[in-house]
Amino acid sequence: MSVPDYMQCAEDHQTLLVVVQPVGVVSEENFFRIYKRICSVSQISVRDSQRVLYIRYRHHYPPENNEWGDFQTHRKVVGLVTITDCCSAKDWPQTFEKFHMQKEIYGSTLYDSRLFVFGLQGEIAEQPRTDVAFYPSYEDCPGVEKRVEDFIESLFIVLESKRLDRATDKSGDKVPLLCVPFEKKDFVGLDTDSRHYKKRCQGRMRKHVGDLCLQAGMLQDSLVHYHMAVELLRAVNDFLWLGAALEGLCSASVIYHYPGGTGGKNGARRCPGGSLPAEAANRHRPGAQEVLIDPGALTTNGINPDTSAEIGRAKNCLSPEDIIDKYKEAISYYGKYKNAGVIELEACVKAVRVLAIQKRSMEASEFLQNAVYINLRQLSEEEKIQRYSVLSELYELIGFRRKSAFFKRVAAMQCVAPSIAEPGWRACYKLLLETLPGYSLSLDPQDFSKGTHRGWAAVQMRLLHELVYASRRMGNPALSVRHLSFLLQTMLDFLSDQEKKDVTQSLESYTSKCPGTMELITLPDGLSLPPVPLTKLPIVRHVKLLNLPASLRPQKMKSLLGQNVSAKSPFIYSPIIAHSRGEERSKKIDFQWVQGDVCEVQLMVYNPMPFELRVENMGLLTSGVEFESLPAALSLPAESGLYPVTLVGVPQTTGTISVNGYHTTVFGVFSDCLLDNLPGIKNNGSTVEVIPALPRLQISTSLPRSAHSLQPASGDEISTHVSVQLYNGETQQLVIKLENIGVEPLEKLEVTSKVLTSKEKLYGDFLSWKLEEALAQFPLQPGQVATLTVNIQVKLDFSCQENLLQDLSDDGISVSGFPLCSPFRQVVRPRVESKGANPPEGSKPGDPSHTKALEAILNFKYSGGPGHVEGYYRELSLGLRVEVEPSVFFTRVSTLPATSTRQCHLLLDVFNSTEHELSLSARGNEELILHAGECQRMAIQVDKFNFESFPESPGEKGQFATPKQLEEQRQEARGLEINSKLGIRWRIISFHGRGSRCPCSGFLTMEGTHEGSSAHKPHSNAPCNSPGSSVHCLALPVHWSLTPGR
């Protein structure tokens, strides 16, 4: 006996073994269809008695195992059912012959046999035969089950007769010696008349009867017989059979204690009526009594003649603890015989099943440990696989999942052992998958995303490597890619540098054939392998959504005050709302993206690999809005530090977009990495509103760009800077080209200017433009250009720097301090003192230190397209820097009475501080040529006038102004008045032809103030004569304050 049946369990001792086999050519499908139907008849209540017969069917049974049938009768093939195809009557004799030959194989042990013939019709089929049944086809055979039942009943009759025959053997009769195949030669020449020999024969026979009783459904009787057998065999030290008797005892007790069965899957049929063990015992009483009266048998148990036979029988049965002890004993006896290895192994397996039910895992593991070391003859590879699988299953049964996994893995490796001609990679892979739970490994990368991996990394890695290899050999590269990327993703921390290299290299070679995808792979057996995004290649630490550049940032037009508040709640403030809003804000970012414009997300990534990592096709994963992602490719140096990567894309529709993650292709594996699943990522919001498309405006100017950038006070960012150099008083035109470079029409444009806070006092309009001209070309279609001309006019007060003004008292005009001028002086004086280090005379005209800079920002607010409808606009800023050089100064001012009393002469000493020759004109006619650095006096005849007649500045302004401001305003207004009367202009002659500076653009403005009612009142006013201050000179009719005008 060499082939162990690992599926055996204790209950199998009570079954009758029937072999069902095909004869001739029967298709497997048809055979198993009939086999299944036959198998359904697995237990039968025998006619009149209440006993139940259990049948075990096998379609394959090694004849050498059959030889052990005397040792344990359930190993004996007692029935044979043969299934055959027979189409014509002429094949029939041949078929029948085959049936007989088949019978020969198990001939010695068969009680009965049957032949099921399919396909044959006609007169042969008409003949009624007991051992042959005819069916027209495999589909049309309704009587199969009935036929099998009849067959089993006939088996029962034989069994019962045998049992009775043996049981009633008198002790005086000659009892034949039963023996197992390997014993036969040992007994040659033995004295058959010795007491010892007789006892041995009796013991073995008793044990045999016990087996038969058990099979015949007489549990109690079998127990009694087994007990007797144990006594007899123990006395003669017949260990092999003693072991068998003990095992029989155990089996019977197990059947008694565990009617549900120990085998697991076939347990349901064991207890048909739900009868309790006690009832089952009662049922067997009739049979039991027969044995109990047997006088020679009863030496120990249950012999009490009349008193409760019940108690005696209950005692016969072993307690659950005893079962294990007896099993142990039996196995130790089996262990003495090398040839009984299979019996020992099967006994171990049976004991383990019993222990598993008793939940005594430790002892079960000892039995299994023993089973592992039972050395059978050289096993075939297939048997080895089977053996390891069964060991694994048994370990699983007792809850030793790790051990189970270990053996399953060994079995898997056995499937592909080098000695096997055709390695079963598929089976190997399947078995390996089954080991996963034992190694606490799930193939879902999500389970590994929580913090550091904790487990048996070395063992798990080995398993994953084996999975990769097996799946590759199976010819399923998609699977191996999946497993390999899983290995890389989850075990990265445990891989050595060399291993990282090897793994990635093999991954690359696999993906070249079959790129890794993000699809769920479902295996035929239902297991599904979730996709493995390689979130650690590279590791992303920080995700930040970037605002649009300042010039493209959309702004919301100011809506009615409190509109959004009133929509939500009638209360101006509620802590509840504030709270909920705070939560919203935590994910939502307070800037907007614009449909159709490129948006950016910045990731901080690093490469944990010891070599350069190439990430291809890296793009954003978004939801909520149709988004066109523009993937990037990057190459990260080995073990890089944090590395910024900007991913871009264009939202195609409007709404709320949330950035859920990013996708990459690394080593040919596509990964969709969701931010939610990434551990340790810093993310300040990933949801942004996308507003409708807006036009884009590009501006270009006639002036050169400037490297000098303005530092605006707050918030504004300036896209373009231009600079220009002008002489004081000069006017220059700045031509701004406005081009719509977007795709939406530009409908609205607003231009505002802001002069950056400067200490300089600025006179007149610095920047002026006529928007109407530009607006006339609106709406500006994409690609169209509009122009806007901005006049730059600089009028600054340079006088304080130039100590050129002298007081005019030598002209006989009395000059005295003028209170109204005091603000000027006060402002000016400290500046002069601070500049004291600068010797006035040393400073040459045109020296750069004399230039003053003016800075202004031109703001273009524009809108159009759908974004305009939604109330958004964009702002573009142009920074303008104007460097102003001094041009013409008035160094002295005085008046002379003219011939007409209504007029007077205004005398001006004019100084040219430029390096060019310039001409000066007043009131459009009197032209004066001034060379560089030259000072000349010019006289202008002007009408006298009285400031009293001059209208006051608008009252409403004055209401808010302090008297001082009021006075300044008035002073300015008067200055303008005088300017307009005098109309003094200069131009640089050499620039005339160039036209770059408008010859008439220079304005020299004079500002006058007047005190007193009479225009003729002499000595009434005085210029401030302190050096460095602006000069207020007194003319006869008016009091002049001569400053380059505002």
Added chain:
Amino acid sequence: MAVCVAVIAKENYPLYIRSVPTENELKFHYMVHTSLDVVDEKISAMGKALVDQRELYLGLLYPTEDYKVYGYVTNSKVKFVMVVDSSNTALRDNEIRSMFRKLHNSYTDVMCNPFYNPGDRIQSRAFDSMVTSMMIQVC
């Protein structure tokens, strides 16, 4: 004397594992891993035994052809597993016990280190050298 020493966390993952024939490390990994079944079983069998009276030493977990595997479990369910060459018959139960006690003391020292994060792999040099001493002693 010991060929492999392992410290296993409460959640049954290794905190420390070292074996002497380094070339076949994986074998010992498997051995220790499967021994956890027995440890689990023994712990659950002890059940609700009084905590302070419980025997920490679990005894022989299982013998293999070449090795014997012994176990020890602390009150905080940290397991120590030691694999010993089965040819070394001089080794008595008492000696195994004392080795485990030494191991436990050293482990306690590791845990006392304020910079050690419970649950991380043990990288203490003192612990390592103690294990080394246990491994060399006889063989």
